Amino acid sequence: MASLRLVKVSKSYGNVRAIKKIDLQVKDGELMVLLGPTGAGKTTTLRSVAGLEHPEEGEIYIDEIKVNDLSPADRDVAFVFQNYSLYPRYTVFDNMASPLRAHGIAKDEIEKVVRKTSDILHITHLLQRKPEHLSGGEMQRVALGRALVREPKVFLMDEPLTNLDAKLREEMRAQIKRLQKDIKATFFYATPDQAEALSMADRIAVLRDGEIQQIDSSSKIYNHPVNMFVASFLGSPGINFISCGYKKGGILDVGPGIFNVTLSPSQREEVERKVVQPQLVFGIRPEDILVNKENYSDWINSEVDVVELMGSWNVLSLKIKDCFVKARVPADFEVEMGDKVKVKFNISKIHLFDSSTEKAIF
Ligand SMILES: Nc1ncnc2c1ncn2[C@@H]1O[C@H](COP(=O)(O)OP(=O)(O)OP(=O)(O)O)[C@@H](O)[C@H]1O
Numbered sequence: 001m002a003s004l005r006l007v008k009v010s011k012s013y014g015n016v017r018a019i020k021k022i023d024l025q026v027k028d029g030e031l032m033v034l035l036g037p038t039g040a041g042k043t044t045t046l047r048s049v050a051g052l053e054h055p056e057e058g059e060i061y062i063d064e065i066k067v068n069d070l071s072p073a074d075r076d077v078a079f080v081f082q083n084y085s086l087y088p089r090y091t092v093f094d095n096m097a098s099p100l101r102a103h104g105i106a107k108d109e110i111e112k113v114v115r116k117t118s119d120i121l122h123i124t125h126l127l128q129r130k131p132e133h134l135s136g137g138e139m140q141r142v143a144l145g146r147a148l149v150r151e152p153k154v155f156l157m158d159e160p161l162t163n164l165d166a167k168l169r170e171e172m173r174a175q176i177k178r179l180q181k182d183i184k185a186t187f188f189y190a191t192p193d194q195a196e197a198l199s200m201a202d203r204i205a206v207l208r209d210g211e212i213q214q215i216d217s218s219s220k221i222y223n224h225p226v227n228m229f230v231a232s233f234l235g236s237p238g239i240n241f242i243s244c245g246y247k248k249g250g251i252l253d254v255g256p257g258i259f260n261v262t263l264s265p266s267q268r269e270e271v272e273r274k275v276v277q278p279q280l281v282f283g284i285r286p287e288d289i290l291v292n293k294e295n296y297s298d299w300i301n302s303e304v305d306v307v308e309l310m311g312s313w314n315v316l317s318l319k320i321k322d323c324f325v326k327a328r329v330p331a332d333f334e335v336e337m338g339d340k341v342k343v344k345f346n347i348s349k350i351h352l353f354d355s356s357t358e359k360a361i362f
């Protein structure tokens, strides 16, 4: 296995700048997730690493060897394509065996590796079938299997689980992660699914409009997003944003005029050090809002507008004067539309952004 490094890599299609000066490093044995919405440039980045696209600018290193001028075959990467393409005339077994045959591996060994990989992916019962007799999710797992039988320097995976149902997808996330750790493989894995990224990644690189926004561990990205885009792209239901102003003495005037939040001394220091303009955005994740039916005098008055049952928890849409926020509460917290409840914000978990640059103040 090997490390992967991109230095200021840019790729345009005509006048569309698909990726712009991408800088990132995937360490040897690391699972790095490239997370971003549709059109962000994930496939373009992966295809550039594989040698299927030629960036007009920047360098790509695999194992610290510059590969820009190497053919795809000489880069020794395994690619799971977003639009998985299988050999239609081959059986599943032969599809999975083909990369091993191409490397002259012995028949017994091929048999062993294909069986082991197909067991992990739950496709052993399909080994004798041809792709035309498979469902989309089965084809996707065969494509994944065809990559996983090999031991390339780097695995490149472009949304390999998108066609699976939710239950299988969750199981596959865990299986892939375990396999990746077992074989100490280097994975560069693209997905638009924030839950998949959070659950699988050693580190996440968030991509927007071809530009990297933040590269960090899952918990850092989730708890300390660098800007409003990253804050809103991760988490479900998403973070609440409300305009606010800053009043001397460490008070946020949220709404403005809806409610006040008193900052901690360290938060206050950050604001006074960084804030140059008065327009700010207050951010709070739904799980960081405390909701209570008791009439605590120092909590904020609100009214339940909508209750969404999610199974193990509920999402409440709460009305605080003219402002709506979503809060996540335990499933046994029983309330109905129109109920009066009190809310309080977990002060250590609040976020504050500059509204013009959208950058985080803390
Ligand atoms: N062959 C192409 N010709 C022209 N424009 C392209 C081409 N491939 C991609 N693009 C454009 O480049 C940008 C990035 O596309 P890319 O496929 O890399 O995004 P993505 O993050 O993989 O999206 P998705 O999640 O939908 O797969 C988009 O604006 C897209 O329209």
Ligand SMILES: [Mg+2]
Pocket: 042, 043, 044, 082, 158
């Ligand atoms: Mg794509």
